[in-house]
Amino acid sequence: MVQGHVNLNTEKTEQWIQEYVDGWVEFFKKQTDTGKVADYIPKLEEADPNSLGITIIGKKGTEIRSGDVEHEFSIQSISKVLSFITACMDRGIAYVLQRVDVEPTGEAFNSIMHLEVKGHQRPFNPLVNSGAITTSSLLSGNTSDEKLEPLFQLMEKIIGRRPEIDIDVYVSERDTSMRNRAIGYYLLEEGYLESDLGVTLETYFKQCSINVTTDDLARIGLVLSNDGIHPETEEIIIPRNIVRIAKSLMLTCGMYDASGKFASYVGIPAKSGVSGGILAVVPPRVRENELPFLSGCGIGVFGPALDKQGNSVAGIKLLRHIANSWDLSLF
Ligand code: DON
Structure with a gap:
């Protein structure tokens, strides 16, 4: 599979990123079959198990949307x-x-x-x-x-x-x-x-039960990535010391009994919900490279087919692939 290395100097950067993400979403959509929609809350059972969508919003304004991003879903544990x-x-x-x-x-x-x-x-x-x-x-x-x-x-x-x-x-x-x-x-x-x-x-x-979209989750992720400051208005929405604890909690506890694996294989703070949402936060990078989202981004994922721990099965695989391709891990 393509690795997503893009030359940031070209005018086509955003289009290239979009094409990579589209390909990855299409690929990981096939893996939704390995999970199961939550049924212990009866209403959640109505979700389409084969849905998969992602929104990535970068601090510099890059916005990537791919797959089933139109759905509203309940935020649950997020x-x-x-x-x-x-x-x-x-x-x-x-x-x-x-x-x-x-x-x-x-x-x-x-x-x-x-x-x-x-x-x-x-x-x-x-x-x-x-x-x-x-x-x-x-x-x-x-x-x-x-x-x-x-x-x-x-x-x-x-x-x-x-x-x-x-x-x-x-x-x-x-x-x-x-x-x-x-x-x-x-x-x-x-x-x-x-x-x-x-x-x-x-x-x-x-x-x-609050309804959200992948765009909403990405926007929340971006504010957390940006230390609680709104990227456009520059307003301090959440004090920095609270954001810091929230992100460390997401990294250590956000994916429940899969948090260690998620930290090792993906390496970014994230929080899942049983309706299939994942909120992920990519802090700004210090080392220079040619990969996208160096200045940080927020990511929202929706994929209601879950693994045994109650996390979006294809969503995790998609995030892992993106994080590895673009070296997004904190570590
Ligand atoms: O309390 C519950 O069981 C649900 N409202 C939320 C659980 C949840 O989202 C766990 N996440 N993966």
Whole structure:
């Protein structure tokens, strides 16, 4: 397969990048057959397993879109990055980290095994369900809508429109998610929750049901790549110290029990969701080369066929190929 080396001095650069990405998406689309669409949230089962799409937005304005980029899909666990950021902006980093740690679990996203077995005094990290539900309980406000308002405002600043909740996905998860309710009761008994359990779970289910596109995820990734500063308006949207922790959490915990492999083989901070989305962040490069996206980029992927860990099977392969071809790994 082509390796994607382009000469950045030619006028055709963007077109060449586009052609490479189109070829790669077409190739990895065939591998969607090796995964399975999430069915434990019934509404997610309706997604087309053979979809695959990617948006890459570079700091210098290069925008590449390929494959199924028109779909809206629920953000699911990718929202955990945004609720963590919102909670830190609202309550302060120290306050949040006293209540949720920053350690990977090596377990599935919905496991509380380590929390129980190791007698840890707080959930391991905000990107597994126990930590995310605890984080949702830390958001200010008495109702789920009040709690989520700052998260909506943050997203609006980044993606340029107010996002919407997919009510069908929300109801589907709310009415079936016995595991998250069980986690919630466990957290409540241990004294980790700062809000009413019902309001906390409603907040969590709603944040997971926010609709996004690959473009939205790429724009969020670009702001994180750019240390929290909007690339066009130069506004500081997220304080740098919060962005730094969010990115390190994505690198160490963002792909759950596949995070080590993802860090080794792809090497960039990323966060997956069970609807098939991946948010990836490519920080600016220090070494000189002739490859694209030297000044950093955000990447959004959609590929609903998942692997055993609940990550987009073809999405990971596509990201791995792109990262290797363009030497995007941090390491
Ligand atoms: O809580 C859940 O199970 C879902 N709302 C989100 C899980 C998820 O996206 C895990 N990601 N791969």
